[in-house]
Amino acid sequence: MTALGGYLLVAALVFAIGLGGALTRRNAILVLIGIELMLNAANLNLIAFWRYGPHPEALTGMMFAVFSIAVAAAEAAVGLGLVISIYRHTRTTDLDEMNRMKG
Amino acid sequence: MVSTLDQIFVLLKHWIVSLLPAVLQPVTGVVLSVVAIICVFPALFAISVLLERKGLGRMQNRIGPNRVGPLGILQPVADGIKSLTKEDIVPTNADAVVHFMAPVFLVVVVFMGYAVLPMGRNMTLVKMDAALLFYFAMGASTELAVFMAGWSSRNKYSLLGAMRAVAQMISYEVPLLLSSVSVVMITGSLSLDKIVEAQNRYTWGLPHWYIFTPWGCAAFVMFAIAATAETNRSPFDLPEGESELVAGYFTEYSGFKFAEFFLGEYVGMLSISGLGTTLFLGGWSAPLEVLGFVPSWIWFFSKVMLSICVMIWMRGTLPRLRQDQLMNFAWKFVLPFTLLILVDVVVWRFMGEGWLRWIVCSAILLIAYVGIGRSEMLRKKIGPRNYRYAE
Amino acid sequence: MTIVFWILSFLTVLGGLAAVTLRNTVHCALAVAVAFAGLALLYLQLDAQFAGFAQILIYIGAVAILVVFAILLTRGSDTPTDGIFSRTWFAGTAIAAAVFAVLGWAVIQSVHALPHETAAPAVTVNQIGNALLGRYVLPLEIVALLLTAALVGAVMVAMHEKGESK
Numbered sequence: 001m002t003a004l005g006g007y008l009l010v011a012a013l014v015f016a017i018g019l020g021g022a023l024t025r026r027n028a029i030l031v032l033i034g035i036e037l038m039l040n041a042a043n044l045n046l047i048a049f050w051r052y053g054p055h056p057e058a059l060t061g062m063m064f065a066v067f068s069i070a071v072a073a074a075e076a077a078v079g080l081g082l083v084i085s086i087y088r089h090t091r092t093t094d095l096d097e098m099n100r101m102k103g
Numbered sequence: 104m105v106s107t108l109d110q111i112f113v114l115l116k117h118w119i120v121s122l123l124p125a126v127l128q129p130v131t132g133v134v135l136s137v138v139a140i141i142c143v144f145p146a147l148f149a150i151s152v153l154l155e156r157k158g159l160g161r162m163q164n165r166i167g168p169n170r171v172g173p174l175g176i177l178q179p180v181a182d183g184i185k186s187l188t189k190e191d192i193v194p195t196n197a198d199a200v201v202h203f204m205a206p207v208f209l210v211v212v213v214f215m216g217y218a219v220l221p222m223g224r225n226m227t228l229v230k231m232d233a234a235l236l237f238y239f240a241m242g243a244s245t246e247l248a249v250f251m252a253g254w255s256s257r258n259k260y261s262l263l264g265a266m267r268a269v270a271q272m273i274s275y276e277v278p279l280l281l282s283s284v285s286v287v288m289i290t291g292s293l294s295l296d297k298i299v300e301a302q303n304r305y306t307w308g309l310p311h312w313y314i315f316t317p318w319g320c321a322a323f324v325m326f327a328i329a330a331t332a333e334t335n336r337s338p339f340d341l342p343e344g345e346s347e348l349v350a351g352y353f354t355e356y357s358g359f360k361f362a363e364f365f366l367g368e369y370v371g372m373l374s375i376s377g378l379g380t381t382l383f384l385g386g387w388s389a390p391l392e393v394l395g396f397v398p399s400w401i402w403f404f405s406k407v408m409l410s411i412c413v414m415i416w417m418r419g420t421l422p423r424l425r426q427d428q429l430m431n432f433a434w435k436f437v438l439p440f441t442l443l444i445l446v447d448v449v450v451w452r453f454m455g456e457g458w459l460r461w462i463v464c465s466a467i468l469l470i471a472y473v474g475i476g477r478s479e480m481l482r483k484k485i486g487p488r489n490y491r492y493a494e
Numbered sequence: 495m496t497i498v499f500w501i502l503s504f505l506t507v508l509g510g511l512a513a514v515t516l517r518n519t520v521h522c523a524l525a526v527a528v529a530f531a532g533l534a535l536l537y538l539q540l541d542a543q544f545a546g547f548a549q550i551l552i553y554i555g556a557v558a559i560l561v562v563f564a565i566l567l568t569r570g571s572d573t574p575t576d577g578i579f580s581r582t583w584f585a586g587t588a589i590a591a592a593v594f595a596v597l598g599w600a601v602i603q604s605v606h607a608l609p610h611e612t613a614a615p616a617v618t619v620n621q622i623g624n625a626l627l628g629r630y631v632l633p634l635e636i637v638a639l640l641l642t643a644a645l646v647g648a649v650m651v652a653m654h655e656k657g658e659s660k
Contacts (some may be wrong), residue, residue, distance in 0.1 A: 001605060002608060005602070015597070017513075024582075025578065033526050037526065040530065044537070052612070053609050065513055069549060075642055078644050080648075081647070081649070083564055083568060243550070251524065276555075476513050
């Protein structure tokens with residue numbers, strides 16, 4: 001088990017935890033937290049491959065991860081705005097309750 | 104002789120480290136520097152608390168504390184003993200773990216900021232390439248600590264104070280970063296050591312400090328406003344306003360935890376004054392070339408204490424801003440002006456040396472300041488003040 | 495596989511697990527902030543200083559605060575009465591476990607074929623700045639547009655509509 005393999009396993013574990021959280025929790029905000037964990041796990045993968053890969057001076061992995069952080073922050077902002085708007089309309093954030101298309 | 108006094112702490116550290124076996128040497132060097140920081144800055148905290156109470160007292164036409172030592176010098180000692188021996192009350196309904204962790208997290212994060220400040224020639228704890236980014240990352244983590252403190256108390260007033268404090272800190276974080284970016288643009292590096300080195304030059308005996316340039320002066324003013332708001336100091340201290348919210352987000356804290364919050368606030372003030380000194384006032388460089396014989400660390404700490412005195416002066420003089428006034432000020436004046444300062448820096452850099460760039464850059468900033476200020480005042484229909492005197 | 499790597503990985507995974515299993519929503523948000531901090535330290539361990547500090551600044555300094563504000567604005571801090579996991583929790587957990595099994599198997603199978611240069615790259619912020627405005631200028635501008643659009647969009651979505659009863 002090399003160092004790179006260790007980092008990839010940790011990233012896979014965090015990804016699976018995030019996926020489990022996004023699929024099983026009822027509160028919409030916790031689903032967003034799960035999505036953030038998944039994005040972070042992918043970033044860890046990118047940085048690990050950048051560090052142990054053949055061309056670290058090209059900075060590709062690090063740049064990809066930095067842009068991914070920026071995009072994830074934007075997506076969290078919009079997602080949370082949506083959750084707040086839905087809460088204002090239906091007075092709940094419970095995803096099991098929102099099982100009809102009719103508003 | 105002169106350079107020995109200047110480097111006396113560095114030489115002392117090297118001597119102590121050389122007494123130990125080679126295996127322990129790197130760790131001991133770092134630990135010694137950390138211990139020095141942990142001893143020096145709380146001592147400065149005690150001095151600034153005393154300075155604040157006496158200074159505010161004099162500004163409010165009264166003498167400050169004068170019972171405890173000669174002229175009240177031992178007052179911080181008395182305050183420390185009181186805080187350590189008071190009963191630590193945790194409300195029954197409060198979230199015990201988060202309630203305990205919040206002040207600890209705050210103090211840890213605030214002390215981490217000192218790792219990158221250059222306190223003298225060769226006296227930076229960690230020389231990092233992205234030092235300024237590290238400092239701002241630590242500053243951003245303070246907001247989470249403030250929120251943890253307010254939420255865990257399960258008290259509506261604490262929560263309200265915490266939300267206000269976090270909203271204020273987030274709003275003023277952007278102008279703080281942007282005014283530092285203007286310095287980074289001219290120096291070409293995020294490393295605080297290089298920024299101080301770039302300011303350590305002299306022309307006709309006067310230093311090249313960034314505050315002496317038009318964009319630097321404007322950026323320093325914006326930085327000072329944003330720094331005062333980040334550390335929740337008056338006139339931006341609505342989150343801890345005694346007359347509105349009891350004590351804001353640290354209402355439910357007593358004893359040592361309250362002392363930790365107090366320590367965190369003042370150490371944060373010292374830290375951000377240190378950053379302002381490094382970025383704009385030349386860090387450890389002397390004001391005039393002839394004064395270069397005075398040790399560099401004396402200059403750094405004098406400038407930091409001068410900034411603290413100015414902050415205390417502002418607290419004693421200006422009235423508190425209301426929450427909506429504060430937010431309006433941040434987003435509608437400070438942020439656009441900071442963006443204009445960035446444009447001004449570009450004009451300065453590409454106009455070539457000479458007197459013309461001074462005039463053009465100053466003109467841009469003055470016209471913008473007057474223009475934005477006037478348009479805001481017209482919008483709010485504020486006219487010149489009229490005084491009414493009692494008959 | 496140093497001891498620091500094990501400690502940081504343990505911290506991150508523990509933070510992630512706490513974030514998806516705790517009952518109180520604000521505790522979940524604080525646990526995910528711990529996971530973000532663990533990941534930032536892992537990036538620093540991998541010599542990616544810029545990414546590590548940007549992770550702390552953006553995720554802990556902004557995204558965690560945003561999540562916490564959203565929890566407070568939607569009254570999420572009241573613990574729910576009828577369970578925190580949805581009715582289909584078993585399927586969700588099974589899918590997550592299957593995904594981890596597949597990814598883990600792929601990593602372990604290909605350990606010998608993974609690239610493994612151990613020379614630490616010396617990356618200065620100067621190089622990053624040059625790269626951002628040289629090779630990666632198009633992604634930079636597009637991300638700027640995206641962030642502006644996201645800002646305007648989030649404000650529009652979450653704004654009080656005129657005439658709507660509060």
